[in-house]
Each structure stands twice: as C-alpha cells, then as structure tokens.
Amino acid sequence: MTDTVAEMNKVMDEADCLVNEQQVQAAISNLADDITSRLRDSNPLLFCVMNGGLILTGQLLTQLKFPVQAEYLHATRYRQETTGGILEWKLQPEADMNGRTVLIVDDILDEGTTLCAIADYCKAHGATEVLTAVLVDKKHDRKAKPGLKADFTGLEVEDRFLFGFGMDYKGYWRNAPGIYAVKGL
Numbered sequence: 001m002t003d004t005v006a007e008m009n010k011v012m013d014e015a016d017c018l019v020n021e022q023q024v025q026a027a028i029s030n031l032a033d034d035i036t037s038r039l040r041d042s043n044p045l046l047f048c049v050m051n052g053g054l055i056l057t058g059q060l061l062t063q064l065k066f067p068v069q070a071e072y073l074h075a076t077r078y079r080q081e082t083t084g085g086i087l088e089w090k091l092q093p094e095a096d097m098n099g100r101t102v103l104i105v106d107d108i109l110d111e112g113t114t115l116c117a118i119a120d121y122c123k124a125h126g127a128t129e130v131l132t133a134v135l136v137d138k139k140h141d142r143k144a145k146p147g148l149k150a151d152f153t154g155l156e157v158e159d160r161f162l163f164g165f166g167m168d169y170k171g172y173w174r175n176a177p178g179i180y181a182v183k184g185l
C-alpha cells in the first residue's frame with residue numbers, strides 16, 4: 001500500500017460521520033422535488049460545477065421530472081488545500097445561455113465565492129435568471145456576502161472540513177458515501 005493510500009484510509013478511520021448515506025439520499029430527493037416544482041416549466045440549462053458537483057448532479061438528474069439540458073463547467077479555488085484561494089476557471093461554459101434560466105449545481109456553498117463568481121459569469125453572458133443548488137451549506141459567518149444562501153440547499157452542516165459525496169480532502173474521498181469531517185479540522 002502506498003503512503004498516500006494508508007494516510008487516506010487513516011483519515012477515514014478517524015473522521016466523524018456527520019450525515020449518513022440515507023440522510024444524504026433523503027436530502028437529494030427533497031432537493032429534486034423542490035427543483036422540479038420551481039423549474040419544470042422553465043426549460044433550464046443546468047451546469048454541473050466540476051469536480052465537486054459531479055456526484056450530486058448525477059444523483060439529482062435522474063430525479064428531476066422534466067426534460068433537462070445538462071452541461072458542465074470547471075472552476076476551482078481550493079486545489080489540495082483546506083482554505084480557498086483565487087478562483088481559477090479551468091473550463092468556462094460553452095453552451096449558449098443567452099435568455100435562459102440557468103441552474104448551477106455544486107457540492108458545497110462554503111464561503112460562496114465560487115458560486116457568486118459563476119453566477120456573475122452566467123449573468124454577464126445573458127442568462128435571464130441564475131439559480132443555485134448545493135448539497136451542503138456550511139454554517140459560519142464568513143460568507144462572501146452576508147446571509148448568502150443557495151436557492152436550493154440539501155443540508156446545513158457544521159463548520160468543519162468536510163469530505164464525501166463529491167467533496168474531497170487533498171483530492172481523495174469524493175466517493176465517500178456520506179458526509180464526513182476530517183479529525184481536527
């Protein structure tokens with residue numbers, strides 16, 4: 001076993017499970033119901049925010065009960081760190097969003113810098129309405145704008161460094177089937 005694999009297995013062994021798989025699945029189903037009620041007649045263009053939004057988007061999409069046009073974009077600011085830096089666009093959206101309702105789907109709204117920058121980009125490129133959906137909103141008062149919230153939030157979770165269901169710790173454990181907090185962080 002490589003040192004990294006051993007380290008990451010230790011991270012999981014020592015982590016606190018804050019939300020179990022069943023609770024996450026229930027939150028995703030609730031999100032899907034709320035999004036369906038709000039957007040079923042809006043012909044929205046959905047963007048998955050890679051990489052973290054991958055798992056939520058996949059699980060959400062099959063539960064949305066209307067025809068969805070799904071695309072992706074890639075913006076990142078944490079890389080292998082546990083604090084965020086400057087947002088780097090790795091892939092800007094290619095789809096034409098002029099005159100469209102856009103739904104941005106991501107794993108977490110932490111400080112909210114990422115979602116605000118993506119929403120600004122979409123508005124600047126002609127989207128008439130930009131809505132955001134996240135699995136997790138982290139509870140703290142360091143938001144990019146006071147009181148910042150996503151339009152659709154699955155779960156509110158305490159202010160720890162999280163992994164699982166799309167969220168990574170040093171690039172690992174996005175695949176963890178629950179929401180976990182790293183020991184000591």
Ligand SMILES: O=P(O)(O)OC[C@H]1O[C@H](OP(=O)(O)OP(=O)(O)O)[C@H](O)[C@@H]1O
Pocket residue numbers: 049050051052053075076077078079084106107108109110111112113114115168
């Ligand atoms: O609300 P914020 O404080 O801006 O943080 C949230 C963002 O941070 C994570 O992405 P990250 O930069 O780690 O890239 P990744 O999705 O590739 O892991 C996460 O997936 C969100 O996109």
Ligand code: HPA
Pocket residue numbers: 078108110160161162163167168169
């Ligand atoms: O707590 C977190 N975990 C993983 N990725 C993140 N990106 C912002 N906050 C987090």
